[in-house]
Amino acid sequence: MDDLITAILNGSRRAVARLITYVSDESPQVAPALMALYPHTGKAWVIGVTGAPGTGKSSLVNGIAKAYRAQNLLVGIIAVDPTSPFTGGAILGDRIRMRDLSGDSGVFIRSMATRGSLGGLARTTRDAIRVLDAAGFDIILVETVGAGQSEVDIVRTAHTTLVVEAPGLGDEVQAIKAGILEIADVLVVNKADRPGAQKTVSALRMMLDIGHPASRTRMTAHHGQLVAIENTHTHTDEPMWIPPVIQTVATDEKGIAELIGAIQQHREFIQAGNLSVALERQRIEIELHERLREALIQRLLQTTPPDYFMGIIDQIQQRQLDPQNAVTAILANYEQMISS
């Protein structure tokens, strides 16, 4: 394991691949390696890419990776697939992407699929990012397949988040429906050569005006009617980032330069002042909470005898005990076990 750590710090792709496999398998031997690597992390810029299926995220990630490679930067790509192993999505995705970027030793691509809980996937994604970071990758692209809240949690580990839209995916802008507009640092309308692209751009701009936390006004319900009211944050002196809307045709590499420029501007905005430090604290706090939740429930399950649990479930099922009182009882029992 010591050799593996040294190899990773020297940028060995093979060592990186091996440790990420351990991470993905949630192997217990991974913890000491991650501890050893941790002091060497914090240098990479992590870019999250999310959006509904059909928006062309993978082609976009491809295009972004190529642009950074042209700047001679090392690029890691983590494609997170929260779908089930049944679909084989992760494997297929890898193979399609590989065609275009394969042979370039400055790019490392890895798909991570769920093996149960999505909480687990957020953790393993974070750990995989750290392995790439410690190995010297400059840019790490984290792409998620879906557009739900859990994917948002995964993308939240990023420094810059791109939310990708495409025209003609239905009646409405997908990101608005999925409620992920708020997390966007840069909005991308991909497939911008298709009919309806301008409509999508306009819809996004309008939603930004109405709904984005950084905008001047927001929507609220007033006597059952939606009205725009002034945002309480309007009059503070805090610097504000208004997400730009960038149009791309990723398959033709159109708009990629503008997109890279917007990412760079966001990075400079974040790194100016203390925003970077504050955001990192926030990310650490979120991670600690998630890990603590997991550690606490594991500890409780280890400490509580299975028979005790079965008895409680029986009582709930027979309507002799309600779930809330059951939790109080289990907690009291747990704390007694810990204390004795």
Next chain:
Amino acid sequence: MDDLITAILNGSRRAVARLITYVSDESPQVAPALMALYPHTGKAWVIGVTGAPGTGKSSLVNGIAKAYRAQNLLVGIIAVDPTSPFTGGAILGDRIRMRDLSGDSGVFIRSMATRGSLGGLARTTRDAIRVLDAAGFDIILVETVGAGQSEVDIVRTAHTTLVVEAPGLGDEVQAIKAGILEIADVLVVNKADRPGAQKTVSALRMMLDIGHPASRTRMTAHHGQLVAIENTHTHTDEPMWIPPVIQTVATDEKGIAELIGAIQQHREFIQAGNLSVALERQRIEIELHERLREALIQRLLQTTPPDYFMGIIDQIQQRQLDPQNAVTAILANYEQMISS
């Protein structure tokens, strides 16, 4: 509060509405009321409806509600909107639906939007279901707006889960991408009068053949190639439910009778033998885990001094401590606080 409980048990819509508002606000006074109602629950049949945006879930829920009303059953509808309050989706949805079902005192409609954590939304949805159940509603429809994993968690509280598709939403069947095919008890291809409906039906049938846990074969990766292998469950004597694929045009009330029939068949399948009891145990277990997770982290946060936390975050940010060791330290500190 005692009056409120009595009124709910007598089926008062106003009392139901008031308690669900308390539930939705996560008001602390809700706990004793839910405890009092719990022994009166377990009679309603809960139907979850999920699918990507644009599949016409709301119209479908409308149609299903009308069909059950024709059978003189009391119908509760909970529309869960995991999107942000910015979009106002929940409010609008209510108003649109209301037009069609309003004036019928046998239908109760309520939207629940997220107020922070999605875990919270799953819990409040469960509690709202119990209020309706105790009030004597026979059928409870739980509709989610999105199609991500978190929406799936919410729908999992249901006895019968419908996954809704529609033709022409993009290149691929959305449910497959979102990985929610496995939770479907009944698959619905809505907007079946649109071009491509047969293609969607075929795609779903094929995916069922390949991927559904109940099917005979499943996909696996073998030397990097996807191959179909025999499922290990094939030779057991367990009864098997193969999800039917039902075509509907909800706006024209076409196919609704077939859908109601399929739901009834699934209900009879579940209620035959001990499957019903086993599934309820599973749901209770999931709920207990979720509630325990929440209660444990709350307890830890109450017990741990904020300064201690801040110190830990500082050390992580300065790369003097890694997140894993930080969690071990926080847990040890917590257990010491509990014991002393």
